[in-house]
Amino acid sequence: MKQYMLSIYQPDGDPPPPEILEPIMRDIDAVNAELRAAGAWVFTGGLHPPDTATVLRTADGDMIVTDGPYPEGKEHIGGFWIISAPDLDAALGWARKATQACQLPVEVRPMVDMARD
Amino acid sequence: MVPPALADIERIFREEYGRAVAILTRVFGDIDAAEDAVQDAFAEAAMRWPDAGLPPSPAGWIITTARNRAIDRLRRDAARADKHALAALLRARDESRQAFQEGPVHDDRLRLMFTCCHPALGPGAQVALTLRLLGGLTTAEIAYAFLVPEPTMAQRLVRAKAKIRDAGIPYRVPAEADLPGRLAAVLAVVYLIFNEGYTASSGDRLARADLCAEAIRLGRLLARLMPDEPEVLGLLALMLLTESRRAARTSAGGALVLLADQDRARWDRALIAEGQTLVRQCLRRNQPGPYQIQAAINAVHSDAPVADATDWDQILRLYDQLLAIAPSPVVALNRAVAVAEVEGPAAALALVDSLDLGGYYLFHAIRADLLRRLGRDTEADTAYATAIDLTGNAAERAYLAAAKDRPSRPDGVADVRDGRSGD
Numbered sequence: 258m259k260q261y262m263l264s265i266y267q268p269d270g271d272p273p274p275p276e277i278l279e280p281i282m283r284d285i286d287a288v289n290a291e292l293r294a295a296g297a298w299v300f301t302g303g304l305h306p307p308d309t310a311t312v313l314r315t316a317d318g319d320m321i322v323t324d325g326p327y328p329e330g331k332e333h334i335g336g337f338w339i340i341s342a343p344d345l346d347a348a349l350g351w352a353r354k355a356t357q358a359c360q361l362p363v364e365v366r367p368m369v370d371m372a373r374d
Numbered sequence: 375m376v377p378p379a380l381a382d383i384e385r386i387f388r389e390e391y392g393r394a395v396a397i398l399t400r401v402f403g404d405i406d407a408a409e410d411a412v413q414d415a416f417a418e419a420a421m422r423w424p425d426a427g428l429p430p431s432p433a434g435w436i437i438t439t440a441r442n443r444a445i446d447r448l449r450r451d452a453a454r455a456d457k458h459a460l461a462a463l464l465r466a467r468d469e470s471r472q473a474f475q476e477g478p479v480h481d482d483r484l485r486l487m488f489t490c491c492h493p494a495l496g497p498g499a500q501v502a503l504t505l506r507l508l509g510g511l512t513t514a515e516i517a518y519a520f521l522v523p524e525p526t527m528a529q530r531l532v533r534a535k536a537k538i539r540d541a542g543i544p545y546r547v548p549a550e551a552d553l554p555g556r557l558a559a560v561l562a563v564v565y566l567i568f569n570e571g572y573t574a575s576s577g578d579r580l581a582r583a584d585l586c587a588e589a590i591r592l593g594r595l596l597a598r599l600m601p602d603e604p605e606v607l608g609l610l611a612l613m614l615l616t617e618s619r620r621a622a623r624t625s626a627g628g629a630l631v632l633l634a635d636q637d638r639a640r641w642d643r644a645l646i647a648e649g650q651t652l653v654r655q656c657l658r659r660n661q662p663g664p665y666q667i668q669a670a671i672n673a674v675h676s677d678a679p680v681a682d683a684t685d686w687d688q689i690l691r692l693y694d695q696l697l698a699i700a701p702s703p704v705v706a707l708n709r710a711v712a713v714a715e716v717e718g719p720a721a722a723l724a725l726v727d728s729l730d731l732g733g734y735y736l737f738h739a740i741r742a743d744l745l746r747r748l749g750r751d752t753e754a755d756t757a758y759a760t761a762i763d764l765t766g767n768a769a770e771r772a773y774l775a776a777a778k779d780r781p782s783r784p785d786g787v788a789d790v791r792d793g794r795s796g797d
Contacts, residue, residue: 344543367542
């Protein structure tokens, strides 16, 4: 089994109104339940907006702390899943459900297998 | 025994390279290991066979030798604690019971083709991988065919193979439910290879025969492995019927010759017969698809002993059908060419002018021809000039330049590439 990260790319700004958001959240819960039932669920997390982020980096031995997300842009990761799947086709199958549920683009990335790579 | 010439080895390489790589990829689960091993085996064959003669089963010898070379190499790497090598060896041991027989249902090359044409890979990578792994073309040959620097092509192949490995793109024929979409991607790659060979998108040579031959070889392989897929047969028929006109398509001086002006005695009758047989098989199945209909359009052209005898009514009906199942502006443009023959250039021009294809050179070339036939010479000249600006192919540019300077030709046929819509 490999692990994959499914990241939701969410436009910056206010979330949609409750009448839109609530059915989306219900659909996402349904995907989570299905992932767990299939034994594919590893972890899920939702993130606060990117302006709550803090970036640290070192420069010439100093630690620099800055406000805001690392990449500037109009979309940022709003949440993610870690799933386990036998291959990319299986992971893409889950991602299809995920993107339909959250109605946002979902990026699928394989995770490095620490035992093998 | 007559010592085998290098030509024999070359031929066996062409015929067997893809199969050997496909089988070893299944056995070791690693494309790079498979490629290296098959290349080692052919290098060894080139040294041994000229003296020792061809073995009874050259293909079997290549696969066995490649397998042994792969195991030697992987053992060396595994001894240096290379975990990939170890995993590949373990996998090979697990696969050993069925290792060198192909699956009862699917040939290993078919699996590999679906891997190479996986939608998670970009179209350029799909084409390059297919030519490299299944066709055995070198990176230099692929780079040359697609007019990119060799390091660029090498980088593209390395990245694609790394993605297959790291992202876990599976090595199998997709499940029934996914098959139509995934097969369409495979057919698109084969047709892209063919088209790149048929009309090089840029450069001086109108045709790169080797790419067409490779696409047809892949098409025949697919038709043998998936004989129940009518679109597979349709694509093969389309390529064969198009290829049958290659010799007639350029003049001695290398200039483009239109379908209407071609010397039909130079058409390849064997390819036409093979293509038409496939088209008839498709018609009997009655599950039409875009490739089958385009093949049927080409079959109608092939039936006509002279251009004037072309059954344009039937071609127009086929375009109507194509437009219904695969609507696109390019199909509509090609249909307009048939309309010009059946209803006249004015009706065709009205259709053409309603299309939003201003960036496509054939749109302007066809418009130019229709305007010329209607005696609207100034507008025709402008349209020819735009078409010439937009095509990167020197032979087509030369043809258009000549057409621009020709006087009105009311009985001419507008289409530069009849029946080859949808590309």
